[in-house]
Amino acid sequence: AQSVAQPEDQVNVAEGNPLTVKCTYSVSGNPYLFWYVQYPNRGLQFLLKYITGDNLVKGSYGFEAEFNKSQTSFHLKKPSALVSDSALYFCAVKVITGGGNKLTFGTGTQLKVEL
């Protein structure tokens, strides 16, 4: 079985400061890893994904994530946070073999960026 853990329910950051949203995963195979963002009363929007190759993945809106196989982590980062980044962030995992694009999501981390 595959699973994702997001250990922080909420992360507070001052605008302009770097942000990190943590994610660890557990799979019995090589993972595909994803980050999605959800704004209030909206659906999820894709931010970035790791499939293979370079461990540092760049995505939308200046976000990036680093795949760390030894620590089974895929933390989301941004060098300088904006108030408009405030939203709910989900990490997700998919095992490479089969299952279509069925993703297993974490419980989400609420990011709050303050002036």
Place this chain on the structure above:
Amino acid sequence: NAGVMQNPRHLVRRRGQEARLRCSPMKGHSHVYWYRQLPEEGLKFMVYLQKENIIDESGMPKERFSAEFPKEGPSILRIQQVVRGDSAAYFCASSRGTVNTGELFFGEGSRLTVL
């Protein structure tokens, strides 16, 4: 190019009534996934369908819930004899059939309230 369309966006039902939620995938997408979002619990996978086939229903409750994706028309998630615990946001996502490394594209969700 329209995105994933879900309707209704909001649905209110009394206990014991039926709820029908509809999802039209993105153009060119033949795979549909339904997820349920409960407060504090993140997104839980329910069912994965292709046209006229249920591929994976491991997340569907054993009773009262059913899903279909007919050859023509939208995918339908049907909840019979709703109870208060069914109150949640239900999200549909779609993906291309031949690309298993791709991300999911989500609709805006249908928010069910059971009185």
